[in-house]
Amino acid sequence: MDLSIIILSYNTKDITDECLSRLRMSEVRCRKKLGNNIEVIVLDNASSDGSVEMIKKNHPWVNLIESKGNTGFSKGNNIAFKQSKYPVVLFMNSDVYVEEDTLEKTLGFFEKEIEVLGPKLQFADGSFQPSAGPLPSPVNTIFWIFGLWGFHPKDKSYFEKISQVGWVSGAFLLMRRAVFEKVGGFDENIFMYLEEVEFCKRVSIAGFKIWYVPEVAVTHLHGASSQFDPSPALLWELKGLKYYYQKHLKNSYPFVKFFLILGLILRAVIFSLLGKTKRARAYIESLGVI
Secondary structure (H helix, E strand, O other): OOEEEEEEEOOOHHHHHHHHHHHHHHHHHHHHHHOOOEEEEEEEOOOOOOHHHHHHHHOOOOEEEEOOOOOHHHHHHHHHHHHOOOOEEEEEEOOEEOOOOHHHHHHHHHOOOOOEEEEEEEOOOOOEEOOEEOOOOHHHHHHHHOOOOOOOOOOHHHHOOOEEOOEEOOOEEEEEHHHHHHHOOOOOOOOOOOHHHHHHHHHHHOOOOEEEEEEEEEEEOOOHHHOOOHHHHHHHHHHHHHHHHHHHOHHHHHHHHHHHHHHHHHHHHHHHHOOOHHHHHHHHHHHHHO
């Protein structure tokens, strides 16, 4: 049960500092309780806010990789993975805060032969944050763009018990090293957003099972590296969704694209009428990426 933890850092100095401080407590407890080896690798994606200097000063126990440019989620994690060595790997966002017993509890579920695991995510105020769902299909993608259930479930009942799912969030993604190696890592054609969904699609194709485990809960600030602006996130998610369809469901995309366009236009109109012009503008801009 030796564990490699991989974290990407990008202009979240104070948040990363808190993330690593909490992780250190959980890591120390886990090693004492389970007697395992744990390494923490942080790849900094060319931050300009002093993150590198902070990590060197406050967290010298971390294996720090300094990237010369912003590699994005997929490539950055692939680079860091090559520097890791243990049979269980945790990919974790720098805006995730663990509890002292998080690593111990999470690894405990791996004794049950779980191959890929995602925990319950919650916002900083403790409120529920959706973090898993079925893999995208034409029907649930159309539901999603019209604000319905879709492949991004928001119903709390979906997240009440441990269950096998199509995808789990990349904010805290634990797996056996063999799984990552078998499917070839993250697809570097996706810079960020939906990369974990595409990854989980290949995991499923390879015959591995993905589990959502609410018994493990972590805090995810969500969107910290984008300064909590939803507009870029929407653009990147739609780019990722388009790539997902072109790679895995190519024949369905023309049909899905029609409804994506319709849904984005409808959203733009509604938010314009509500006076939320920034959000409306984001939906109009998104039309150019699909």
